[in-house]
Amino acid sequence: MTPITLRTFASLMVAVIAILVGSPDARAAWPDSYEGRVANLDALRWDLGYPGVGDNAAYVKKLYARACDLKSSNGCNASSWQGDLDKAAAYFRAKCPKDPQACVVMGWSKSRDNWGNLSAASMDPKGGYGYFKKACDKAYAAGCTGMGEMHMAGIGAKQDWRAARKYVAEGCAAKDYYGCYLLGNLYEKGRGV
Numbered sequence: 001m002t003p004i005t006l007r008t009f010a011s012l013m014v015a016v017i018a019i020l021v022g023s024p025d026a027r028a029a030w031p032d033s034y035e036g037r038v039a040n041l042d043a044l045r046w047d048l049g050y051p052g053v054g055d056n057a058a059y060v061k062k063l064y065a066r067a068c069d070l071k072s073s074n075g076c077n078a079s080s081w082q083g084d085l086d087k088a089a090a091y092f093r094a095k096c097p098k099d100p101q102a103c104v105v106m107g108w109s110k111s112r113d114n115w116g117n118l119s120a121a122s123m124d125p126k127g128g129y130g131y132f133k134k135a136c137d138k139a140y141a142a143g144c145t146g147m148g149e150m151h152m153a154g155i156g157a158k159q160d161w162r163a164a165r166k167y168v169a170e171g172c173a174a175k176d177y178y179g180c181y182l183l184g185n186l187y188e189k190g191r192g193v
Contacts (some may be wrong), residue, residue: 029174036072051117100140107131115136125156145171145179161191
């Protein structure tokens with residue numbers, strides 16, 4: 001019998017915590033273990049997904065280069081869409097649902113304005129929620145976080161604090177740190193219970 005590694009044990013503990021703090025269904029997201037995809041999500045968030053983050057093209061380019069160095073083919077192709085959510089959606093559209101990170105980008109493209117903010121006036125907020133759900137159903141933490149954020153705002157989904165907490169807590173427990181940020185916002189507003 002092979003001994004369990006510390007990393008595997010830590011991943012199992014994060015999953016158990018996620019279930020105990022409010023993710024009762026069996027599809028709880030797991031921490032992403034592929035460093036290239038983790039680095040690419042970070043780059044994508046800075047480039048397209050964080051609301052109100054200023055344009056720093058040189059920094060974002062470095063983040064994509066790091067993702068590429070870590071063997072993310074998506075990170076290596078970022079020059080074709082950097083700074084443009086519509087171009088990113090065109091690149092990622094065919095990759096979803098097989099690639100849950102692509103589903104997250106599609107969720108952003110349907111639910112956010114040009115500054116990265118959730119917007120009821122965006123292209124198709126309900127469709128964006130559906131893309132986040134596809135990613136979350138594949139246990140991809142950023143998809144769960146996206147669903148929770150939409151429940152928080154009441155855009156593309158019914159405003160539901162319990163659902164918001166459940167999904168952002170699931171994302172946070174699986175090491176999607178934007179989920180942790182949103183969970184903190186819920187607690188700060190007294191909506192974390």
